[in-house]
Structure formats: structure tokens, C-alpha cells
Amino acid sequence: MTTVAEKIRAIAAKAREASFAMAKLSTAAKNELLIDMALALVNNAEHIIAENRKDLEAGEKRGLSSAMLDRLMLDHSRINGMAEAIREVAALPDPVGEVTGMWKRPNDLMVGRMRIPLGVIGIIYESRPNVTSDAAALCLKSGNAVVLRGGSEAIHSNVAIAEICAQELKKRNIPEGALSLVPFPEREGVTEMLKQEEYIDVIIPRGGENLIRFVVEHSKIPVIKHYKGVCHIFVDASADFEMARNIIVNAKVQRPGVCNALETLLVHREIAPTFIPFIYDALSGLKVEVRGDEAFRQFAPQATAAVEEDWEAEYLDLILAAKVVDGLDGAIDHINRYCSLHTESIITGNYANAQRFIREVNSGVVMVNASTRFSDGNQLGLGAEIGISTTKLHSFGPMGLEDLTTRKFIVYGDGQIRP
Amino acid sequence: MTTVAEKIRAIAAKAREASFAMAKLSTAAKNELLIDMALALVNNAEHIIAENRKDLEAGEKRGLSSAMLDRLMLDHSRINGMAEAIREVAALPDPVGEVTGMWKRPNDLMVGRMRIPLGVIGIIYESRPNVTSDAAALCLKSGNAVVLRGGSEAIHSNVAIAEICAQELKKRNIPEGALSLVPFPEREGVTEMLKQEEYIDVIIPRGGENLIRFVVEHSKIPVIKHYKGVCHIFVDASADFEMARNIIVNAKVQRPGVCNALETLLVHREIAPTFIPFIYDALSGLKVEVRGDEAFRQFAPQATAAVEEDWEAEYLDLILAAKVVDGLDGAIDHINRYCSLHTESIITGNYANAQRFIREVNSGVVMVNASTRFSDGNQLGLGAEIGISTTKLHSFGPMGLEDLTTRKFIVYGDGQIRP
Known part of the structure; x- marks a missing residue:
């Protein structure tokens, strides 16, 4: 029998493998994928609502406040909103492949910097199940694979949404590992995910200060974080x-x-x-x-x-x-x-x-x-937001698609060697 | 009696305090500071050479290889080279204050992104004492405070170089904490420095794979790293x-x-x-x-x-x-x-x-x-190099002055409120 740790490791390894395919996808292919994902959510709204009901019932039993239950609840209108948010991401410019500058060296080498995906992004979040599709859309559009881990209170809703979206990857022969959800609602699901530094490039936590401090404390992977706004x-x-x-x-x-x-x-x-x-x-x-x-x-x-x-x-x-x-x-x-x-x-x-x-x-x-x-x-005009960073490394302030990329140097030569 | 841990904490805290003054310095003031630092190294070459001799003698006793001793050795020609490297950094464009883009929102808000210093940079390095002045020049030019920790084998040389440079800060009424060297050659000097996440924003290790792995393993501060080049x-x-x-x-x-x-x-x-x-x-x-x-x-x-x-x-x-x-x-x-x-x-x-x-x-x-x-x-035309990053977060590939900065959003309004 495989343990939770082994299963999470396998999810992360598959995400790394899929990230190579994601990085190569054309902008058109990524946009079509997102538009199909949006449609699939609407077409499967009844299933999502049925799974969401399980979360709501469990939440009532656990005595969640009515405000918490409202944040958790999905209906047709909210699912249409989730689909619309995915379509908006599809309509944004693709940051991948953008060359942000190019210059000529004295030896005629042309040197430039080109945007590429970060690789595998881990998103750890709480409560609202719409984050599942929002974050997935932003990570996929920017050519990354994504590993999602939502809160235990929304586990059925999150699994349903992630599975519906992952189906669309399969239909297009994109490795399914590009979008996965860690289906373990226990804290172990988070701590094991935070150990996968070999496969996950960055963790973005979204939630309250307690969640973020827990993630920072346990992560071997770099974390882009935002504690509070004073x-x-x-x-x-x-x-x-x-x-x-x-x-x-x-x-x-x-x-x-x-x-x-x-x-x-x-x-x-x-x-x-x-x-x-x-x-x-x-x-x-x-x-x-x-x-x-x-x-x-x-x-x-x-x-x-x-x-x-x-x-x-x-x-x-x-x-x-x-x-x-x-x-x-x-x-x-x-x-x-x-x-x-x-x-x-x-x-x-x-x-x-x-x-x-x-x-x-x-x-x-x-x-x-x-x-x-x-x-x-x-x-501020970023089109969408994956989070806000209040630390200065990599990103500072509200983060959009561009913040899910990095830049490599590209060099065009015609036989130059170093004297 | 204060412990090593307390002393290092005090150094880091002073660096944080000084970073506010550094961030405000004009480009001209930073350039003049660097040019004076270069001159001071040349003027104090005899003192540096005398201190370097202590390191060489200790190295001989410890049985360092002749290649290692050669890397450690400073003479007038090498000190002139260090001064010249500082002057080259002074001549580079200042990345701080650069606005990398500005756009207008539908409500007429003007939104842009402006480069600012990272804050406090920690550099942990081995062997060659010229890194002391090279790294200091790059960090100061980019408006950061810097905490240096060189290898034990070069401790006398490093202290001499750092003190001569810090004198120039003092002469210009820049808080001395902007350039400091951790004077503890023991491993404790490194491990305590790596705990100052409250005061140091990023650690850049320069040295062999063992040093870098040690830093990554022990650091609570984000590390920009480069293990090897295959x-x-x-x-x-x-x-x-x-x-x-x-x-x-x-x-x-x-x-x-x-x-x-x-x-x-x-x-x-x-x-x-x-x-x-x-x-x-x-x-x-x-x-x-x-x-x-x-x-x-x-x-x-x-x-x-x-x-x-x-x-x-x-x-x-x-x-x-x-x-x-x-x-x-x-x-x-x-x-x-x-x-x-x-x-x-x-x-x-x-x-x-x-x-x-x-x-x-x-x-x-x-x-x-x-x-x-x-x-x-x-x-590649960056003018100078502070290191190479083989991980994708923040910087990827060779790193120049720009990599020691981040970007904040700037917003010019005329009374806009959110509907």
C-alpha cells in the first residue's frame, strides 16, 4: 500500500514531467484548453453542485459560521462566474516567449532575455472553491504545471472542479500531471507537498496569516508570501x-x-x-x-x-x-x-x-x-491576480501572469569564441 | 559579554537601519562613494598587503596548496585591479528609480513599476579577498546595504578591505551599517547570519558546491544559488x-x-x-x-x-x-x-x-x-556579475546590478476611489 507521502511525491513528479510539455504549448493551444475548461465547468455544473452539497453538509455538522458556509457554497451563478474568470485569463496576452530586450555585443553576439514558465507551481489555499479553477487557469496560461491543495472544508468541490478541468487536458493529449489536486485534506497533505523541492519550483499560499506562517515554516520550496496589509x-x-x-x-x-x-x-x-x-x-x-x-x-x-x-x-x-x-x-x-x-x-x-x-x-x-x-x-491592469507579495524577492505587490514566469538569456551567434 | 550570535544580530539590525538611507542616496552620491572607496584601497595598499601576509602565513601553516595561496595573495597590481573593478561599477547605469513601464487605467489612474533596492544583501564567499570589494560595490551601487562573510583563510585581508571601504561611508555621513563584514571565521559566523531573516532580505553564496549546500540547508533567508554548470x-x-x-x-x-x-x-x-x-x-x-x-x-x-x-x-x-x-x-x-x-x-x-x-x-x-x-x-553585457542563478525564482542565469533590485508599483491619481 502506498502512503500519503508516496502519493504526493508521485503527483509532484508527474507535474514536473508534464511541465516540459506545458512549456512548449502554443498560445493558441493554451487558450483553447482554457475555453474548453470553462465550458466543461458549466456543462458539469450539476455534478459540481452535488459534490459541493457534501462539503456544505459536512461544514454544517462541524459548525462552520454562516459566513464561512456562504463562501463555500456553489450554485449555477457562481459556477458561471468561475467559467467567465477562466475565459478572461484565456483572453490575456501570453507572457511566455516575450523577449523583454535584445542588444548587440562588440563581438556581434545578439543577447536577449526571453520569458519562460517557472515550471511547477504549488498553490495552497483555503475555503473558496473558485480558487481551484482561477489558479489553475493562471498557471496553465503561463505555461506551468500546477499542483493544487485546497482546504479540507471544500475537498469534494475542489476534487470535482479539478477532475473536470483535468479531463480537458486528457482530451488534448496534454499530460494530465499538468493539473493535479492533492486529495488529502489532512495537514499531512500540506507538509508532504512542501517537501517536494525536487519537483515544485515555488509555493504560493493563499489564505489567512496562520496558513501562511505554517507554510513558510515547513516549506523546503521557495514561498511567495503575503502576511497582512497594514x-x-x-x-x-x-x-x-x-x-x-x-x-x-x-x-x-x-x-x-x-x-x-x-x-x-x-x-x-x-x-x-x-x-x-x-x-x-x-x-x-x-x-x-x-x-x-x-x-x-x-x-x-x-x-x-x-x-x-x-x-x-x-x-x-x-x-x-x-x-x-x-x-x-x-x-x-x-x-x-x-x-x-x-x-x-x-x-x-x-x-x-x-x-x-x-x-x-x-x-x-x-x-x-x-x-x-x-x-x-x-x-492595476494586470488582468488577473494570483496573489500579492509583500516580500521583495521575485515579485513585489500584486502578482499577475508575468509573475509566474522567469527570464532566460538567449544568445544568437555566428561562430563566436571567447578570446 | 555579548555572544557571537548577539554581535551578528546587531550587525544585521544596523544593516537594515542603514538600508533606508542607502535606498535614498542619489546616483551621483553613490558613484562618488565608490570612486572614493577605490582610491582609498590604493592609498592603503601597504596596510592591506601587511594584513594579507598574516593570512598567507596562516595558510602556509595550515598547508594550503600553492594554487590556494596564489588565489589568496594580494599585491599592488591586484589591489589596483580591485580599485579598477569598483570604478567600473561606478560607471554602470544606476538601476534604482528606473520606471520599467507605465500605463493608464480606464479611470485615468497612471500605474507604473519602479525599480528599488532589495534592502539588505548577505554575501557568503570563500577564498579570493577581491570579492569583498567587488560585492560591496555592486550592492552599494544598487542602493542596498550589504553584510559580507568571507572565508576564514582570508579573514585579515577581508577585514582590512571592508574597514577601509566603510571609512568612506563614514566620511560621507552614510550609516556605517551599510557595509559590514562578519568578523567571525568559524562556521557559527555563517549559521548565525543565516538566521537573520528579520533583517537580511537575500543571501547570495559564492563558492564551491559544499558551501552552497551548507548555506541552503541552514538558511531561513531566501538564497539565490548556483550549484554547478553541466x-x-x-x-x-x-x-x-x-x-x-x-x-x-x-x-x-x-x-x-x-x-x-x-x-x-x-x-x-x-x-x-x-x-x-x-x-x-x-x-x-x-x-x-x-x-x-x-x-x-x-x-x-x-x-x-x-x-x-x-x-x-x-x-x-x-x-x-x-x-x-x-x-x-x-x-x-x-x-x-x-x-x-x-x-x-x-x-x-x-x-x-x-x-x-x-x-x-x-x-x-x-x-x-x-x-x-x-x-x-x-x-553578456550586464557590466558586472554578482553571481549566477540556476534556479528560476527572482533571477535566472548571470546576475548583474538589476538583479539586486525589485520593482514596486507606483500609482499617480487625482482623487480616484473604487466604486
């Missing part, structure tokens, strides 16, 4: 108050539970007496709890007193930390100390300060006069 | 024999002890009867031992018989593995199975085969009609 907005002395209010309200209130929502507001000391009452009124009218430092509360006495932990908090809720700072330098110092390298925005009318903020704040996304809520692969 | 040349049926011979001889003989030297020759079955005697004569005349498979030895009976291990061997010597393959597909299959993702070259007159080889061989450097010996940052 996003800042700095309101400069020259800010337009209306614009600042609209952006702050949008960034905090429009969808507080996501990583690009605003968590800390920094206000220039010069405008504290006028701006703080103005913004406090707007926020408290929208039921936002503001936790201010002493200087902030001088002009908004009803605000809660902030403590040290508030400067590092990712509330994901209608709560906002707020602080008065000594101009741009004070804002940048605070951000350098407390930010999570996710997204920061300045609201200003001052050209020089806008340019300094853009240059000197080194988070994944740095903005002028815009809501942090735009920090998202789709919103 | 470079291939495939001689296609349409190859020009003279060109093929010149390239093969150059790739194998010009400097056999380096990672971009040729290790395995693949010959198209169609030309085996004529090409093999031709190339065997040329190679054996140059004292190269050829280890051929059965089909190869049919036309070069004096060749040694190759065994399975020969296909994975990095000889770094005048030895060459040789095999007859079934055309381009056979060559690509063999390369996919045995290559180290370093450098492969095809010799061909056939347009379609050249293009397929370029597309389908996914090593860090893929060539047509050129010697593998060009696989080097300087030769």
Missing part, C-alpha cells in the same frame, strides 16, 4: 480636504475586511486643528471607531486612545488608527517602522512631496491621491 | 564542422575549471560517422579525455567508455562526456534530463532547429553557434 494614508498639509475624505472613507469603509483596506491614517501636524474634526465627523458618522494618539485626540476628544499595538494592527474591520505626524518625514518614518510593505498613499497638492513619497516609500504599491483599495492585480 | 553543446546535422570544432575546443579547453566550460557533447546521429573522428582528433590532440557512449565509440574507438555518472558530471577538467543523439528531439530530451539549468548551445545551420532550441531549452542561458564560455555577466 495600509497607510498620509494627509499632507496641502491636501484637498474633500478629496482626502472621499479617499479615506473609500479605503476604510467600502470593504473593510480585505488586505488593501486602510488601517492607519497619518495627518500632517499643520492641518490637525481643521482636518481632524472634519475627518472624525465623517468617519464616526459611518460607524468607524477611530483610535487616535494624544495629538489626534486633542482635536477629536471622543476618539478612543490608541496604544502601541494599534500601529501594527490589521483590523479588517470598521476601526482606524490615527496619528499626527511632523510632515512628510514624520510620515515616512512611521511608515518605514510599522508598514507591512503592502500599500501606502499620500494625499497632497504638493508636487515635490508627491515625488518624494513615491520614491522613498518602498512598499509593494505606493500611491498619490488614490484609494488603497486599487491595490489589486485587476485594478 | 553545460552541453549539441552539434546538429547541418552544423559547419570548422565552426563546431572551434566552439567546442574553446568551450572545453580555454579554461576548463570554470562553470561555463563545456562538459557534455551531443552529436546528431546523421553526422556521427564523419564528425566524430574529426572532433575526436582535435580534442585528443589537446589532451582532452573523451568519454563516449557506445555509438560515439563506434567512430572513435580509442575514447573511454562513458558510464551513467558521466552525464551528470561537472569535470572542471580536460575531460568531456560525448553521446550520439537522435536529432534535435534526442538532444533536448537528454538536456532536460541531465542539465544543471546553466548554459547550453546548439551548432547548426538550420533556422527552424535554431529557433526550436532557443525556445524549448529552458536553461539560464541558451545559445546558437556560440561558445558556452560567454555565459558570464560581463560577456
Whole structure:
């Protein structure tokens, strides 16, 4: 009898083997494959819904919250949405084969850099079963093989979706190993997958901070990760108050539970007496709890007193930390100390300060006069998003198809040898 | 009394702090710093030579080979060479601040990507003390702080070089933590450094396979690595024999002890009867031992018989593995199975085969009609080389200044909020 470890090793080895075939597929072949996968999901919606029901029933027995059960639930409308998302990926430009530059050396060698797939991508995720088809589409479109490992609560749904998609590979004589799902819902499924450094090139975890820390701790494979988003907005002395209010309200209130929502507001000391009452009124009218430092509360006495932990908090809720700072330098110092390298925005009318903020704040996304809520692969124009990286190696900020590739050097010669 | 672990932690923490100042330095300030560092090395050559003598004496006592002692030795000419290398880095374009693309979104947001430093780079290396100044120059030019840890055999030389360079930082009021050397020659110096994931962003090891494996095994920090170079040349049926011979001889003989030297020759079955005697004569005349498979030895009976291990061997010597393959597909299959993702070259007159080889061989450097010996940052036009990566994440192939940076998203708005 083969063990879980052996089975996962076999899945990973097959993915590596299939990655060579995937890397060679033409753009047209990859697009046709994705369009067929989308159609197959719609055509097999009843089967997916039946399998999803098993997950929902198990979830109810385990006492999952109604919010969790809603995230898990699939119906015809959501399956159509999954199919549409795959078609959107099919419509994106293929990054593979792009030559990002070519130059001539003094000896007439032509040297360039060409995008190629990374190879085998491992995706470890939780909850929403649509990640199964979303992530598969992005990995396949970029010429990679993919090994998926979803959460135990969605195991039946994930297996059904992955099997339907894998059928389409088979029909086109693409090695089935190019898309596989680790069917072991236990933690062992994750830990064994993280040992396959011989076969898997990178792991992208998608989920809460606990999942990501577990993956980082146990992985022998490089991990592209994103722990949390403690996003800042700095309101400069020259800010337009209306614009600042609209952006702050949008960034905090429009969808507080996501990583690009605003968590800390920094206000220039010069405008504290006028701006703080103005913004406090707007926020408290929208039921936002503001936790201010002493200087902030001088002009908004009803605000809660902030403590040290508030400067590092990712509330994901209608709560906002707020602080008065000594101009741009004070804002940048605070951000350098407390930010999570996710997204920061300045609201200003001052050209020089806008340019300094853009240059000197080194988070994944740095903005002028815009809501942090735009920090998202789709919103920034990447077409789709496989995740967000808050570490600087390989990718930084929202990640699209290009981030699932690397570049090799290509050299065209006519007999050159090295003297 | 502070322990080695505490001292290394303090060095890394200071480097992190200094990295903020480094990231803000203007290109002119960085260039002036490097030019002054170069001058300081020349002006302090006597001191460096005196310290180097201590290493040489200790090395003699430890029984280092004369080749090792020669690599360790510094004289006025070599110190001038180190200074010149720093000046060359100063003359290179600054990658920091480059905007690699900018586009407009439907809501008029302008979105771009700007190069920024990685932060703190750890370099772990062996033997040659010139790496101390070379690596420091590249890291500082790209706006990073650097923590160096050289080999125990060069400890006095390395400390002297690093201190002279760090003096120049001090003179310019740049935090000294931007350039530091871990002064502990014991293995503990390495293992403790590899635990500073809070402060060091990436580790680049430079040295033999043993050092690199040790670093990968113990590091909590991402490592950009290069184990070995098993470079291939495939001689296609349409190859020009003279060109093929010149390239093969150059790739194998010009400097056999380096990672971009040729290790395995693949010959198209169609030309085996004529090409093999031709190339065997040329190679054996140059004292190269050829280890051929059965089909190869049919036309070069004096060749040694190759065994399975020969296909994975990095000889770094005048030895060459040789095999007859079934055309381009056979060559690509063999390369996919045995290559180290370093450098492969095809010799061909056939347009379609050249293009397929370029597309389908996914090593860090893929060539047509050129010697593998060009696989080097300087030769390919990067200006300087900090290392070579044979893994695909972040960098692949020879690494220059650009590889010591990452890209953040920059967003210019005029009040946009997300609907």
C-alpha cells in the first residue's frame, strides 16, 4: 500500500514531467484548453453542485459560521462566474516567449532575455472553491504545471472542479500531471507537498496569516508570501480636504475586511486643528471607531486612545488608527517602522512631496491621491491576480501572469569564441 | 559579554537601519562613494598587503596548496585591479528609480513599476579577498546595504578591505551599517547570519558546491544559488564542422575549471560517422579525455567508455562526456534530463532547429553557434556579475546590478476611489 507521502511525491513528479510539455504549448493551444475548461465547468455544473452539497453538509455538522458556509457554497451563478474568470485569463496576452530586450555585443553576439514558465507551481489555499479553477487557469496560461491543495472544508468541490478541468487536458493529449489536486485534506497533505523541492519550483499560499506562517515554516520550496496589509494614508498639509475624505472613507469603509483596506491614517501636524474634526465627523458618522494618539485626540476628544499595538494592527474591520505626524518625514518614518510593505498613499497638492513619497516609500504599491483599495492585480491592469507579495524577492505587490514566469538569456551567434 | 550570535544580530539590525538611507542616496552620491572607496584601497595598499601576509602565513601553516595561496595573495597590481573593478561599477547605469513601464487605467489612474533596492544583501564567499570589494560595490551601487562573510583563510585581508571601504561611508555621513563584514571565521559566523531573516532580505553564496549546500540547508533567508554548470553543446546535422570544432575546443579547453566550460557533447546521429573522428582528433590532440557512449565509440574507438555518472558530471577538467543523439528531439530530451539549468548551445545551420532550441531549452542561458564560455555577466553585457542563478525564482542565469533590485508599483491619481 502506498502512503500519503508516496502519493504526493508521485503527483509532484508527474507535474514536473508534464511541465516540459506545458512549456512548449502554443498560445493558441493554451487558450483553447482554457475555453474548453470553462465550458466543461458549466456543462458539469450539476455534478459540481452535488459534490459541493457534501462539503456544505459536512461544514454544517462541524459548525462552520454562516459566513464561512456562504463562501463555500456553489450554485449555477457562481459556477458561471468561475467559467467567465477562466475565459478572461484565456483572453490575456501570453507572457511566455516575450523577449523583454535584445542588444548587440562588440563581438556581434545578439543577447536577449526571453520569458519562460517557472515550471511547477504549488498553490495552497483555503475555503473558496473558485480558487481551484482561477489558479489553475493562471498557471496553465503561463505555461506551468500546477499542483493544487485546497482546504479540507471544500475537498469534494475542489476534487470535482479539478477532475473536470483535468479531463480537458486528457482530451488534448496534454499530460494530465499538468493539473493535479492533492486529495488529502489532512495537514499531512500540506507538509508532504512542501517537501517536494525536487519537483515544485515555488509555493504560493493563499489564505489567512496562520496558513501562511505554517507554510513558510515547513516549506523546503521557495514561498511567495503575503502576511497582512497594514495600509497607510498620509494627509499632507496641502491636501484637498474633500478629496482626502472621499479617499479615506473609500479605503476604510467600502470593504473593510480585505488586505488593501486602510488601517492607519497619518495627518500632517499643520492641518490637525481643521482636518481632524472634519475627518472624525465623517468617519464616526459611518460607524468607524477611530483610535487616535494624544495629538489626534486633542482635536477629536471622543476618539478612543490608541496604544502601541494599534500601529501594527490589521483590523479588517470598521476601526482606524490615527496619528499626527511632523510632515512628510514624520510620515515616512512611521511608515518605514510599522508598514507591512503592502500599500501606502499620500494625499497632497504638493508636487515635490508627491515625488518624494513615491520614491522613498518602498512598499509593494505606493500611491498619490488614490484609494488603497486599487491595490489589486485587476485594478492595476494586470488582468488577473494570483496573489500579492509583500516580500521583495521575485515579485513585489500584486502578482499577475508575468509573475509566474522567469527570464532566460538567449544568445544568437555566428561562430563566436571567447578570446 | 555579548555572544557571537548577539554581535551578528546587531550587525544585521544596523544593516537594515542603514538600508533606508542607502535606498535614498542619489546616483551621483553613490558613484562618488565608490570612486572614493577605490582610491582609498590604493592609498592603503601597504596596510592591506601587511594584513594579507598574516593570512598567507596562516595558510602556509595550515598547508594550503600553492594554487590556494596564489588565489589568496594580494599585491599592488591586484589591489589596483580591485580599485579598477569598483570604478567600473561606478560607471554602470544606476538601476534604482528606473520606471520599467507605465500605463493608464480606464479611470485615468497612471500605474507604473519602479525599480528599488532589495534592502539588505548577505554575501557568503570563500577564498579570493577581491570579492569583498567587488560585492560591496555592486550592492552599494544598487542602493542596498550589504553584510559580507568571507572565508576564514582570508579573514585579515577581508577585514582590512571592508574597514577601509566603510571609512568612506563614514566620511560621507552614510550609516556605517551599510557595509559590514562578519568578523567571525568559524562556521557559527555563517549559521548565525543565516538566521537573520528579520533583517537580511537575500543571501547570495559564492563558492564551491559544499558551501552552497551548507548555506541552503541552514538558511531561513531566501538564497539565490548556483550549484554547478553541466553545460552541453549539441552539434546538429547541418552544423559547419570548422565552426563546431572551434566552439567546442574553446568551450572545453580555454579554461576548463570554470562553470561555463563545456562538459557534455551531443552529436546528431546523421553526422556521427564523419564528425566524430574529426572532433575526436582535435580534442585528443589537446589532451582532452573523451568519454563516449557506445555509438560515439563506434567512430572513435580509442575514447573511454562513458558510464551513467558521466552525464551528470561537472569535470572542471580536460575531460568531456560525448553521446550520439537522435536529432534535435534526442538532444533536448537528454538536456532536460541531465542539465544543471546553466548554459547550453546548439551548432547548426538550420533556422527552424535554431529557433526550436532557443525556445524549448529552458536553461539560464541558451545559445546558437556560440561558445558556452560567454555565459558570464560581463560577456553578456550586464557590466558586472554578482553571481549566477540556476534556479528560476527572482533571477535566472548571470546576475548583474538589476538583479539586486525589485520593482514596486507606483500609482499617480487625482482623487480616484473604487466604486
